[in-house]
Amino acid sequence: MTGPVLSLRDVRKTYVMGDLSVDALAGVSMDVHEGEYVAVMGPSGSGKSTLMHILGCLDVPTSGTYELAGTDVSRMTETELAEIRNRRIGFVFQGFNLLPSLNAWRNVELPLLYAGVPRDERRQRAARALDRVGLADRLDHRPGELSGGQQQRVAVARALVTDPSLILADEPTGNLDSRSTADVLGLFEELSGAGRTIMLITHEEDVAAAAQRTVRIRDGLVDQAGGAA
Amino acid sequence: MSTFDTFRSAFGALRSHRLRSALTMLGILIGIAAVILTVGLGQGAQAQVQSEISKLGSNLLVVTPGSTTSSTGIRGGRGTSSTLTNGDAAALATASVAPDIRAVAATSTSMQSVTAGTTNWTTTVVGTTPSWAQVRARDLSAGRFVTQDDVNQARPVAVLGSETVTELFNGRSPVGQSVSINGSSFTVVGVLQAIGSTSTTANEDDQVIVPQTTFATRVAANSTRAAVSTIYIEATSQATLTAAYQEAKALLLTRHGVTSTTADFTLSSQQSLLQTATATDRTLTILLGGVAGISLLVGALGIANMMLVSVAERVREIGLRKALGATPAAVRQQFLVEASSLGVSGGVLGLLLAGAGAAVLPHFLAQPVRISPAAAAAAVGVSLLIGVVAGVYPAGRAARLAPIDALRND
Numbered sequence: 001m002t003g004p005v006l007s008l009r010d011v012r013k014t015y016v017m018g019d020l021s022v023d024a025l026a027g028v029s030m031d032v033h034e035g036e037y038v039a040v041m042g043p044s045g046s047g048k049s050t051l052m053h054i055l056g057c058l059d060v061p062t063s064g065t066y067e068l069a070g071t072d073v074s075r076m077t078e079t080e081l082a083e084i085r086n087r088r089i090g091f092v093f094q095g096f097n098l099l100p101s102l103n104a105w106r107n108v109e110l111p112l113l114y115a116g117v118p119r120d121e122r123r124q125r126a127a128r129a130l131d132r133v134g135l136a137d138r139l140d141h142r143p144g145e146l147s148g149g150q151q152q153r154v155a156v157a158r159a160l161v162t163d164p165s166l167i168l169a170d171e172p173t174g175n176l177d178s179r180s181t182a183d184v185l186g187l188f189e190e191l192s193g194a195g196r197t198i199m200l201i202t203h204e205e206d207v208a209a210a211a212q213r214t215v216r217i218r219d220g221l222v223d224q225a226g227g228a229a
Numbered sequence: 230m231s232t233f234d235t236f237r238s239a240f241g242a243l244r245s246h247r248l249r250s251a252l253t254m255l256g257i258l259i260g261i262a263a264v265i266l267t268v269g270l271g272q273g274a275q276a277q278v279q280s281e282i283s284k285l286g287s288n289l290l291v292v293t294p295g296s297t298t299s300s301t302g303i304r305g306g307r308g309t310s311s312t313l314t315n316g317d318a319a320a321l322a323t324a325s326v327a328p329d330i331r332a333v334a335a336t337s338t339s340m341q342s343v344t345a346g347t348t349n350w351t352t353t354v355v356g357t358t359p360s361w362a363q364v365r366a367r368d369l370s371a372g373r374f375v376t377q378d379d380v381n382q383a384r385p386v387a388v389l390g391s392e393t394v395t396e397l398f399n400g401r402s403p404v405g406q407s408v409s410i411n412g413s414s415f416t417v418v419g420v421l422q423a424i425g426s427t428s429t430t431a432n433e434d435d436q437v438i439v440p441q442t443t444f445a446t447r448v449a450a451n452s453t454r455a456a457v458s459t460i461y462i463e464a465t466s467q468a469t470l471t472a473a474y475q476e477a478k479a480l481l482l483t484r485h486g487v488t489s490t491t492a493d494f495t496l497s498s499q500q501s502l503l504q505t506a507t508a509t510d511r512t513l514t515i516l517l518g519g520v521a522g523i524s525l526l527v528g529a530l531g532i533a534n535m536m537l538v539s540v541a542e543r544v545r546e547i548g549l550r551k552a553l554g555a556t557p558a559a560v561r562q563q564f565l566v567e568a569s570s571l572g573v574s575g576g577v578l579g580l581l582l583a584g585a586g587a588a589v590l591p592h593f594l595a596q597p598v599r600i601s602p603a604a605a606a607a608a609v610g611v612s613l614l615i616g617v618v619a620g621v622y623p624a625g626r627a628a629r630l631a632p633i634d635a636l637r638n639d
Contacts, residue, residue: 058552058633079556086554093636097549101245113234114554158553 003070004031005165005197006055011064011074013050013220024050026220027064032166032199037192039208040201042217049170051217052201056089056168057081069165086114090159094171096151098143098158104130105139108158115162129157133187149180156187160196167191169200173207185210235559239566246539250571253528253535257575257615258582260525261608265583266590267521268604271514273597278506282499284424284433285461286366288331288470290477291502292317292460293495312485312493313457315441320480321462322360327476329469334361335441335457339449343437344409345397352393353436354410356444364463372404372419375440383442387415391423392435408437413447415439474498528575529615536568536623540630547627548635557628564624565617572616576609583608 013025024047032038042048053059054066057073060081066074073084085091090111098107108126117125130136133153143151152172159167169188173181189210192198200211208214216223243250285291294312318335321327337356342349361367362374370391379386387408394403403417415437423434439448464473478489478496485493497505540547547560555563587598 053633056552058636059631079558082551082554082556082559085552091552097545097552097636099546099549101241110550111553113238114550114556114559116231119234162554 004067005034005036005069006030006032006199007065007067008054009065009067011054011061011066013047013054013059014062023220025054025061028217028220028222029064030215030222032197034197035192035195037188037198037210037212038200039211039214040199040217041203041205041208041214042223043203046217047220048201048203048217050220052168052170055166055199056091056170057085082114086111087162088165090162090164090167092152092155092159092167092169092172094174096143096148096155096175098151098154100143103140103142104135104146104154104157107143107154108161110158111162125161126157129161130154132160133157147180148176149183152176152180152184153187156184156191160191165197167196167198169198171202172200173202173204181207235562235566236570238563239570242539242543242563242567243570249535249538253531254571254575254578256528256531257525257572257612258528258579260521260528261576261579261612262582262586263521263524264518265580265600265604265608266586266598267517268514269583269587269598269600270590270594270596271510271518272601272604273591273599274510274514275507276599277597278510279503282503282506285499285502286364286463288464288467288473289364289499290462290464290470290474291497291499292462292477292481293497294456294458295493295495313460315457317481317484318358318457318460320484321460321477326480327473329465329473329476330462331465332360332364332463334358334364334461336361336459336461337441337444337449337456338458339444341410341437341448343393343397345403345406348397348399350393350396352390352396354444354448355436355438356441356448357438358441361438361461364461367424368422369419370422371402372417374419375438380440380442383446384440385413385415385443385447386418386440388419388421388438389417390421390432390434390436392432393437394420396435410437410439411448415443470498525611525615529572529619532568532571532616532619533623535571536564536620537626539567540564540623540627543627544630544635547630548632551630551632552636560630561624561628564627565620568620568624569613569616572612572614572619573609576612576615579612580605580608 008028008030011025011028012023015022015024028051040048040051050059054061057068060076061074064074065072068084068088071084073081076084105123105126108129109122112122112125127136127139130139133156135150135153135157138146138150143154146154173184176184185207188198188200200207202208292313313335315335318333321330322333334357339354340351341354342351343354357375358380359375359377369388372388374388375386387410389397389403397403397408398406403420406417407414408417409415421434421438425434462473462477464470474496481494481496482488482492487493550560583600587600590596590598
């Protein structure tokens with residue numbers, strides 16, 4: 001039995017604005033094991049976004065430790081964090097965040113570009129990832145030529161392409177209609193079924209319901225009453 | 230990220246804003262072309278002057294009457310008083326006194342109306358000795374030059390410049406014909422080979438050479454114009470030019486009973502003539518080059534400005550790239566490559582424009598434009614440097630952007 005993919009211990013994030021200091025996270029501890037599909041829920045202002053930034057290695061905690069795949073990333077420099085993000089984390093954003101001037105496979109290969117993977121291998125792996133999300137016939141389409149649901153699938157393919165330890169989805173269905181939402185959630189379920197570790201941040205109950213378990217955040221703390229399993 | 234991928238990505242970004250990139254590049258293009266052309270014009274002018282002055286002869290020293298510079302630094306009127314004599318020339322030609330001087334030619338000049346038949350032409354008439362042809366490195370295209378015998382006998386013979394022949398004889402052979410100068414009849418014995426007209430010195434192809442003695446008695450009789458206006462001295466070699474200069478100076482100072490500060494003559498070498506003639510050209514080149522340099526600076530500011538706009542516009546893209554694993558160094562590199570690509574392509578296109586200008590301009594300006602490979606290489610190097618320098622600040626800003634600020638969903 002290996003340890004958790006992701007382990008937070010008493011993580012705090014304090015923002016200081018003048019004389020005022022605000023604890024966005026007031027001591028969060030949680031573990032996520034390999035293959036889990038976890039939803040993080042909370043109202044706006046709960047610290048949900050801050051938690052997502054720390055989980056995604058986009059920011060570092062003020063105190064406490066965060067271990068990702070056995071590596072303590074809580075005190076890393078920006079360059080080290082960039083490498084961790086590149087190798088360990090696949091992001092899916094609310095606004096898709098595809099580059100409009102690049103076609104589907106060029107968008108998907110971006111993380112591999114920064115990992116220094118050679119061009120032929122990049123193209124192969126990007127094509128495989130797009131095939132995985134059911135867009136094998138859309139390799140050369142630009143984001144503008146794809147529907148919202150398809151664009152989010154491209155984004156999921158981009159998150160998959162580096163074979164990361166964790167897929168971190170931030171409100172991935174926020175910009176989608178109900179049909180595309182079902183489509184993308186179905187895709188996550190499928191990935192989860194294939195053993196992927198997924199964290200999904202949302203404020204919608206029915207989206208969170210798709211996950212195996214739900215962590216609720218309130219006032220910078222994990223809401224125990226909400227039932228962290 | 231490999232170098233190739235960095236460049237591909239940078240060109241992709243520049244292509245997606247074609248007009249803006251093109252306009253920014255235009256700034257550098259114009260600046261580089263302006264600098265290369267002004268410097269090229271300056272160098273062309275200098276080369277032209279250089280070739281003009283070398284046409285005067287080789288290893289040449291020139292003595293003119295009058296002093297150059299007083300102790301207060303005020304330039305005196307060169308050639309205003311006639312203090313040189315044929316005796317000076319004869320003394321300079323004495324091997325025992327001045328061993329490094331090979332030949333000396335004293336000249337007297339006068340503007341005269343020269344008539345052949347019914348044709349009339351006003352030109353410079355030069356009275357001199359047979360050594361003139363050697364000292365001034367001139368050959369004859371027909372006939373012979375003035376001989377010592379001609380000088381001794383004060384014969385009425387004349388050697389004509391090629392343009393003078395064209396004006397007076399309209400293509401017919403002048404040798405054996407006679408021309409009239411100041412009422413006296415002269416027989417044409419030779420024609421000087423053309424050396425090309427000059428703009429910085431007197432027209433060397435339009436003059437009439439007569440023996441010194443004949444000049445004194447027939448052309449400028451009873452007038453101060455009979456005095457020697459210039460003495461040309463040829464040193465034995467390039468290496469002895471300085472020694473010849475010193476010998477000539479010492480000899481003339483002694484003969485005239487003056488010191489360096491009260492000298493009543495001016496002794497100049499080809500080198501000093503060259504320096505005087507090119508000094509103004511150089512000043513002008515530096516001035517114009519400076520103005521062109523300013524336009525290049527403006528072009529550089531254009532790049533910096535565009536890159537700043539580009540960074541501000543692409544905050545989301547930068548954030549995304551960082552989230553996907555771009556290190557600050559990779560982001561900085563991408564923007565630096567974009568900026569320097571703009572600089573270099575502007576520089577290369579500017580070089581091409583300058584090349585086209587160099588080919589076309591001489592037809593309108595009667596002025597050669599010389600673009601040296603070194604200047605061309607320097608231009609491209611400078612444009613690369615400009616791109617990099619202009620890109621440093623915007624690239625640094627892009628590299629420092631925090632991905633969370635860049636990725637906000639609003």
